[in-house]
Amino acid sequence: xxxxxxxxxxxxxxxxxxxxxxxxxxxxxxxxxxxxxxxxxxxxxxxxxxxxxxxxxxxxxxxxxxxxxxxxxxxxxxxxxxxxxxxxxxxxxxxxxxxxxxxxxxxxxxxxxxxxxxxxxxxxxxxxxxxxxxxxxxxxxxxxxxxxxxxxxxxxxxxxxxxxxxxxxxxxxxxxx
Amino acid sequence: xxxxxxxxxxxxxxxxxxxxxxxxxxxxxxxxxxxxxxxxxxxxxxxxxxxxxxxxxxxxxxxxxxxxxxxxxxxxxxxxxxxxxxxxxxxxxxxxxxxxxxxxxxxxxxxxxxxxxxxxxxxxxxxxxxxxxxxx
Numbered sequence: 001x002x003x004x005x006x007x008x009x010x011x012x013x014x015x016x017x018x019x020x021x022x023x024x025x026x027x028x029x030x031x032x033x034x035x036x037x038x039x040x041x042x043x044x045x046x047x048x049x050x051x052x053x054x055x056x057x058x059x060x061x062x063x064x065x066x067x068x069x070x071x072x073x074x075x076x077x078x079x080x081x082x083x084x085x086x087x088x089x090x091x092x093x094x095x096x097x098x099x100x101x102x103x104x105x106x107x108x109x110x111x112x113x114x115x116x117x118x119x120x121x122x123x124x125x126x127x128x129x130x131x132x133x134x135x136x137x138x139x140x141x142x143x144x145x146x147x148x149x150x151x152x153x154x155x156x157x158x159x160x161x162x163x164x165x166x167x168x169x170x171x172x173x174x175x176x177x
Numbered sequence: 178x179x180x181x182x183x184x185x186x187x188x189x190x191x192x193x194x195x196x197x198x199x200x201x202x203x204x205x206x207x208x209x210x211x212x213x214x215x216x217x218x219x220x221x222x223x224x225x226x227x228x229x230x231x232x233x234x235x236x237x238x239x240x241x242x243x244x245x246x247x248x249x250x251x252x253x254x255x256x257x258x259x260x261x262x263x264x265x266x267x268x269x270x271x272x273x274x275x276x277x278x279x280x281x282x283x284x285x286x287x288x289x290x291x292x293x294x295x296x297x298x299x300x301x302x303x304x305x306x307x308x309x310x311x312x313x
Contacts, residue, residue, distance in 0.1 A: 047281045055245035151247045165310055 018137050030132075034139045041143020042150075049148035051101050052076055062175060065152045066093050073148060083168075091175040094161065095145075100169035102137060131162050138169055145171055243269040249276070270308045275299040 018037065026033035052073055059065045070082035074097075084096035142158040149156050154175055161170035241253040251272060252253035253265065279285065 043283070043287075044286060047283075050245075050247055050249075050276045050280050054277060056246060059246065153248055 006034040011089060011102065011105070014140065017140070022136055025039070026058070029052075030136070034136065037136070037139040038143035038146070039105060041140040042147035043143075045147025045149075046143035046151045047147075049073065051150045053152070059152065062154055063087075065149065065154055066095075066151075066173065069145060069148060070095060077144070092105070093173045095171045095173065096168055097170075101140075101142075102141070103134060106137070108142075134162055137164055138171075141169070142171060145173065149173070213296065240267070241265050243273070245273065251276075264307065271295060271303045275303065 017040075021033040021037055022030060026036070027163075053068075056068075057067060065174050066085070066087075070085050074082050076079065078097075078101045080097075080099070083098045084094075085093040086096070103132045131156075138160045142160060146156060146158045149158075156175045157172050159174075161173050163170075201279070243251040243253075245251075251269060253268065275296060276291075278299075279291050279293045284291060285291065285293070
């Protein structure tokens with residue numbers, strides 16, 4: 001009964017959303033922009049989890065719910081599953097996606113715009129800027145995961161592990177006991 | 178924990194004098210659902226059908242319950258005496274699908290009453306076809 005749009009439309013919408021929130025709405029306060037984007041993702045995840053758990057039997061524990069997120073939910077959203085799931089058995093899970101769809105087309109621009117910076121520190125600030133920009137784009141999927149899990153009755157906090165950007169995105173889920 | 182009241186049979190949604198009775202029935206059935214959910218029996222199925230043969234002095238109702246993965250409960254109160262199990266499951270499946278569509282509305286605030294006109298129309302279609310199919 002639903003209508004479909006092309007994937008590139010969704011990709012473009014994501015890019016424009018991050019750019020609008022970071023550069024126009026909250027240009028001086030990137031943390032507020034990040035929180036707004038994450039809140040949007042929360043609502044989307046909430047509603048999507050309602051839709052994708054329709055035909056399924058109930059989950060018996062947290063691990064089942066996380067596995068559902070890794071396999072079925074991620075496959076519905078991105079047509080692939082999470083590549084790697086790690087846990088410390090004490091409420092923390094790391095979901096690793098080696099080719100995260102919304103980051104595959106991202107290129108880091110080594111712009112010479114900051115030519116007035118001193119030479120020795122320009123290298124690492126470019127690196128930091130790259131990490132900062134890509135992590136902005138990952139707030140939305142963090143929100144999606146948090147919304148989906150909280151709709152399944154699991155309150156949690158989701159953050160991004162930035163050690164491997166932009167090659168792979170890792171999401172760290174901490175369940176609030 | 179949202180409760181949707183679906184009344185099928187000889188009454189409609191907006192029957193004013195029965196509103197109190199319906200609220201009472203629904204609250205009782207919520208207690209029964211909670212009992213079944215906290216029961217350590219690990220059936221793990223979504224289609225938690227609580228068939229209560231609730232009898233009232235003048236009329237008798239049947240109450241069916243359905244629990245989704247997101248802890249949303251649907252309760253169906255009907256006055257049909259010979260309802261088939263398959264019909265009720267079918268009803269709940271279609272009702273669930275209409276509910277998911279209504280909740281996916283970006284302007285819907287989770288936790289508040291659903292105010293969508295489309296949802297009301299879809300539900301009344303489902304209700305009407307439920308009555309017809311079990312009149313065989």
